Amino acid sequence: MAMSGLPENWGEMTREQKREYRLSRMLDTEGIKFVSPEAEKNYKLRAQRQIDVYNVTEPDQVPVNLPIGNLPLLMEGLNSYTSMYEPEKAMAAYKKFNEKYGEELEVFAAPMGGMPGKALELLDYKLYYWPGHGLPNDASGWQFIEGEYMSADEYDDLIRDPSDFWIRKYLPRVFGTLEPFSMFQPFTNITENVHVNQFAVFGMPQMQDSLQKFIEVGKEYNKHMAVTFELMGQRAANGFPGAMGSFAKAPFDTLGDSLRGTTSIMKDMYRYPDKLLKALDVVADLQISSVLNSPNIARMTMVTYPLHKGADGWMSQKQFDTFYWPSLKKVMDAFIEEGLIQSLFAEGSFETRLESVNVFPKGTTHWYFDQTDMKLAKEVLGKNYSIQGNIPASMVVTSDPETVRTYCRKLIEDCAPGGGYIMSTGCMPDKPKLENIRAIYETVKEYGVYKK
Template identity: 30%
Template sequence: MSEIKSLSEERTQLFIDLMDGKIPKRVPVVGGFTHEFAIQYAGKDLKEVQWDTTDLEASFEKVCKDFYSDLLPVSAFRMPSFYQILGSRNFVMGSNGFLQHPEVEGLRLEDYDDFIASPYNCIVEKVLPNLYSELNSDPVTRSLVMAKAFKAYTDENNNLFRIYGNLINKCSYGTVTFYAAFCEAPFDILTDQLRGFKNISLDVRRIPDKVEAAVNAVTPLMIRMGAQRFPSKYNATFIPLHMAPYLRDKDFQRFYWPGFKKLVEGLAANGLRSNLFVEQDWMRYLDYLEELPAGTIMTFEYGDPKVVKEKLGGKHIISGFYPLTLLKTGTKQECIDKAKELIDILAPGGGYFFGFDKAIITLDSVNVDNTKAVLDYVANNAAY
């Protein structure tokens, strides 16, 4: 038992040093696998296990056993039960066993003014009935549906937290978490769940003042959403960044950046660190990212790691860049060589942990042996 505790403490210290701006004993390693990958990897039926999670812990444990990571490497973000109860239109289970996020319009054009006046009330009264068919009913029925869905949601999460706790203890993982809470950039929530990609692209040209007012109105709500239940400077709030790469520079400056910056700064003012998934290519926005509170965690999908290290490495914590496509198509040596290359660029001076450019979702998206080899190599060879 003392050996298990000692290993967990050693791994935890790697991340404490990382977030304190010190150079850890070695480069920390974070594997990123979704529950869909874990179920497939364990040879279970994806559609069955998501509805009856009896085998979920065993599936997760197999990933933990076979793939090196200093933090718990597998997690479940969305389970289908409560979405089905709600009659969800924004998250729909596909025939292949994966939840899909179709293009949706939760906020109608004529409801902008109500949203600007009171985002929370508008979401409850108008957006939710638009996104969830079972809530588009009389108050009594709506209340019963919401109660059932919330019960399913809490049951699923309580089971997941139990599994996480068991595996963190059993496998001696570090005890910090980069997913202590979740929220979205204000413009992203307006896009992803309220207006949709097509509509928001039209809105920024046709009604820019209302878009800007809506972003400003929802920003305090996102700060509240990103608050951690048990705040710690060694945990982080996860914020996936979606729309910025698809915007013109002037639109980014007006609609995206001000609300996003207020969000990250608002969390920091409450002692909360942000963990950003810098989706797509943000190279033209690096000077903006440099302005964010020191120690912000940034996992990059694409871009030039040398430039990112030069511009952001002295202030922020960097990860990502390792392409999953190479794990699928490369030889084992090519995959290891890529890890060496990224470590040589990003590790000097600290402020770096090893991770892939995105979470691994499907079993066929990577070569399993290559993935194991890369994680093992970094764990055993990546010193600062």
Template identity: 30%
Template sequence: MADLQALYNERVERMEKVYNRGIPDRVPVYSMVDNYAIHYAGYTLKEVIEDEEKQYRAYEKIMLDFFWDSTMYSGVTKAMKFFNKLGGGTFKVTDSLQVEGGAAEIMNADEYKELAKDPAKFMLNVLYPRKYGLFTEDISFEEKYKRFASAVDELFAFLDLGKRNTQRLKDEHGILVSRGATMFMPLDIILDFLRDFQGTMLDIRRRPQEVAEACDALADYLLQMIEDSYPNHIPGHMIFIPLHVPQFLRPKAFEQVYWPSFKKILDAFSKKGYKALCYFERNWEHLYDYLQELPKNTVVGLFEDDDIRKAKKELGHIMCIAGGMPVNKLMYGTKEECVDYTKSLLDDMAPGGGYIFCSNVILHNAKDAKPENLRAVNEYVRDNGKY
């Protein structure tokens, strides 16, 4: 047990140093393996949702069969039983290993002012009844309350399972699960859950000020939620923030409707000492001038389609850079090609520190990577990523 604690502490120290753009003993290898772990273990998504032990074993196996310094995932990330008991409307499990989103356009274009006035009240009293079937069923109040309470029980059970899986990986294997919480930026919430893509894009053009004001109010609401559930930075941990909208915005629109709440949240994170793993989806090069103004040593930037070398050159003085290993190469390349690509990444990205090696996107299904390629690149960084 003492050896496992020492291993865990070593991993925490390595990750903390790199979060702060420092030079650890070697380049860390980070696991972005989500549902891929379930396939690799030979299970289905439906199977591990119903069997807690199989769920743990799937994420344990991916961590033990490959080399990693830390992981984002210790289990399934969506509380499917909770959403199902609310009557659906958010996610559903498909026959593949994917979780498919439900209908998202539940807010009207003329309701932004109501959302901005009191986000929590508006969502609870207006939007949730539109989204979740339980609230509109023709049943007694007592039955509705009973079923809602049962859904909440499922949510707490899901959260408890995540904590137990994380603790087991630490206690049994010295594994660091780095994700301390997950949150979405305000406009991403509007796109993903309230107005859908088409509605959101039209709103940005037709009523940008109302969108911006709603995002500002949502920012305050989200910060309070994070502080309530995650009051202090835990060494080795990050708050995961996937970013869905900006890659579709021109700089002027980004500056008006997305940037103010984005900056507000990350400035607040900096004051609290939080670390944020920002998943910069698609390409963000057209917005690098704005990212220069982010607080230093607060963001770990995971870049999907950007030139990772340019990202470090332009932004490495502000944030730690993560990513660089294309999943297309992991799936379709040879082992030798993948290792050669990894060597080139280390040559260019390791000097000066502040770099985490991982795939450029989250691994979701069986076709995202050949196991032999994934194993080879991770072990190459382990053996050759030393400073």
């Protein structure tokens, strides 16, 4: 094995061989201390089921991702604030839920997005509000705070030296604790001993306060993650495999969400199209480097993207083909060459984009649809890629089990033939009903078994 953990001949392997290698790692149980022989058997069964889906073949049954969400917290009188500020209580709630319902529903529930609230406060993070910080303690989740954190005349700075722009301009604007970093001169200025005086900024009180807070952030983060990992470490032991992965975004979304803002980037398509395209190419390279240089690259199976501004209605098809898709495809192509499954969460509806994205080799991408017509998605993409999603989150929260069963059965009829389908909601519901979660599970067990 190479130092990275990948085989020595990795550079000589085809993308198909790399992909097969990564998927086969999902079946590797070395080092897992299963709670029982039955748990080990179920682990291998579920892992193979996932592999079959990604290969767009028929598994033993339709896999199902049950929308547990924050239900374990609510059952114990807790909320998302607890998950972020009192992780011990939150993990205990999920553990209790798993002990009570895990076997019945074949599920291992764990909190999603439970970042350490105290660490985020220490960083003075400005891109989001969260329960206890800008939102009431009983709020259900995060709230993105969009702004213009890069001006139009800074495109050249981003394109010329993205690292310098990030360190001295962007990060100090979105993390209040990093504001003193804006006092730095470019580090490339330091070439001789006469330039060492640039380090004098470290003696300034505001910089020393910033660095001290970094230490506190690290301690808070480690403390929070230690509690989280204790629960997550039980997932495999109880027979539930998980695909190790990384996170990426469409370069247009990175610029439009976090730097320019929606209004500004939409204007940029008309005012500065050439600079926007150059910047998208730069951000694409940053995305590629970030994932492929990860210390966990050898254990990764997939890369997950939340897709935002490419959805139906956000821009014309011509704009999608010009500004949104090429840089995203560049990122995806680079990861596909490394054998990584591309998992795309198409938020909103993506129906007008389906033909455009049907350009990758079979089994290389997985589409998670929010509101897209699943029958149409199956017809256009189903021969080449696996799909999931579309059960309305509102239905799981407000409707009744019979309505849920009827909806899920129709999804199975439309999407299950030929394999490559996972049953799931279009997004994670807030305050789901247990009886509706049970209805999803029971429908899959009744109608989602493949006859071989």
